[in-house]
Structure formats: C-alpha cells, structure tokens
Amino acid sequence: MVKQFSEGEAILVLGAAGGIGSAVASYAAREGARLYLVDLGTALDGSGRDPRKVAEVAGNLRGLGVEVHAEALDLRDPQAVVAAIHHCVDAFGRVDAIIQCAGIHQESPVQRLDAALVERTLDLSIRLALRLIQEGSRVFIESKRTGSITLSLGAEAFVGAARKAHLAVASGALYGLIRSAAIDLRRWSVRINGVVPTARTRANEDHPLFRGIHPGSLQPESVAPLYLYLASSLASEISGEVLGIAGERIHAFGSRESPGVRFEPNTMSIREIARRFNEIADF
Numbered sequence: 001m002v003k004q005f006s007e008g009e010a011i012l013v014l015g016a017a018g019g020i021g022s023a024v025a026s027y028a029a030r031e032g033a034r035l036y037l038v039d040l041g042t043a044l045d046g047s048g049r050d051p052r053k054v055a056e057v058a059g060n061l062r063g064l065g066v067e068v069h070a071e072a073l074d075l076r077d078p079q080a081v082v083a084a085i086h087h088c089v090d091a092f093g094r095v096d097a098i099i100q101c102a103g104i105h106q107e108s109p110v111q112r113l114d115a116a117l118v119e120r121t122l123d124l125s126i127r128l129a130l131r132l133i134q135e136g137s138r139v140f141i142e143s144k145r146t147g148s149i150t151l152s153l154g155a156e157a158f159v160g161a162a163r164k165a166h167l168a169v170a171s172g173a174l175y176g177l178i179r180s181a182a183i184d185l186r187r188w189s190v191r192i193n194g195v196v197p198t199a200r201t202r203a204n205e206d207h208p209l210f211r212g213i214h215p216g217s218l219q220p221e222s223v224a225p226l227y228l229y230l231a232s233s234l235a236s237e238i239s240g241e242v243l244g245i246a247g248e249r250i251h252a253f254g255s256r257e258s259p260g261v262r263f264e265p266n267t268m269s270i271r272e273i274a275r276r277f278n279e280i281a282d283f
Helices: 019-030 052-062 078-092 115-142 165-188 224-231 270-275
Strands: 010-014 034-038 068-071 097-100 147-152 190-198 242-246 249-253
Touching: 010 019, 010 078, 019 034, 019 052, 019 224, 034 052, 034 078, 052 068, 068 078, 078 115, 097 115, 097 224, 115 147, 115 165, 115 190, 147 165, 147 224, 165 190, 165 242, 190 224, 224 242
Parallel strands: 010 034, 010 097, 034 068, 097 147, 147 190, 190 242
Antiparallel strands: 242 249
C-alpha cells in the first residue's frame, strides 16, 4: 500500500505530546511523513512543563522507521512559534504542513472569568494561529512550495457552551481568521483550514457527552485522518473550510443568515420588529 506522505514531506505538529496531537503525529508517521513535534508538556491549565512527554512520543514514533525530531517550546512566546517553523526547515530542508493541536483547558462562568485565564486562552489560540499563518505562509511562499496550515478550534464558536465563553471567543476568532486568511493566501496556494474535533481527551473525559458511550469509542485516533487529509495533496483545492468530526461522522461548519424580513418603507418600528421577530430569526 502506497503511503500518502512518501515524497519526504515534513509536517510540524504543535501540541504533539498527548491526546489529539499525539494521535495525529502517529497517523502521519504511519503514512510516511517526517515529523517535527513541539509540546511543552504542561498541565491542562497551561501550568508546569515536562519536556520528557514530547520526547517520549518522538521516541516511540522512530520505532516506525520515520525521521522524527522533538522540542519543548512555550508557544505563548511569539519567538517560539517562529523557531518551531524554522527548526523544522533546518531539520528536513522543508516544511509542507503545519498542524496546530496545542491549547489549554480551564472552565469558568463568564461573570467570574479571570483576566489571566482569558489571556492564556487567547495566547494559545488566536494569537498563536495568527503567528503560525504569518510566518508559515512566508516560509511557504519564499520556498515556492504549496503549504497547508490546519488549526484546531471548538464547537463553542457555533453553539455556545456553559462555562466556556473564553473558549468560544477564541474559537470564534479562529473561524474568522481561517476564512479570511484563506482568501488572502489563495493566490500562493497556501491552504488554511480548521478542524473541530470531538474526541475523548484529558480535557473532556468527564463530559456528560461521554457517559454511556463505550470507553473505546471517540478516541483521539478517530479524528487523526481528517487532519492528515487536510495536510495532504489530496486536499490541494480545499481552503477556508472548518470541518467537524465525531466518530464516523464528518461535517462542515459555516455561518448562518436567515432569509430575513423586508419592511415596507417607513413601517419599521420597535413594535413592528417585535411583532415580526420570529420571522426575522427563522432559519
């Protein structure tokens, strides 16, 4: 069987030490990709660091016969993002795809959101993504290679969730960034896409969603093929898409606009809007 990444493609995976990032790296290795893995090895809330975690993942993947490098970097540092991309190029002479799975998870009701938590969340979501797109696209364009950047975001951006307003803010911004960056970079064949994964990880293993579901279902490995599809040449025409995956189901997310209501001239008023609101909001 021909492996998808059999031409020496190099993939940079951020957040590769566990959960979805580790599953993505493992799947990419089995498909023949050369890998540069980055993870600081923090706790769920972003505290602490353990460089041994990403080193262990890399060591296991080398057993599959692929070339793997690993580095522990704090991706909240703007220079670390630039370093990760260029270290991948230094190691392999190229970078073909960037997959972002890093992040933190901590819940709080919106009225008690701590400013520091909001900043940490934004650092490892929209700010990290913007730096990845800016530096990654520059490297792709200067090397005259096509390139792919795939970002992870949450369903909170589309459906909302209790105690996750800060995550919704971050993911909503990511959605807008993906759509806009894809337009800007289309002429250079740099592709920007997003994945909204549903998988059982340390961040959500106690979520009611997983109660009554077999422990072996919705594992991180189930979402890895979608990330690698978007990173591959098979998705060379796909950009600006945000795709959700849960088990065997893949679907697309998008913004919604109702048909709306047109008022006759000079008839719009507070009371008329109230009277016709159900029509206005009818999707």
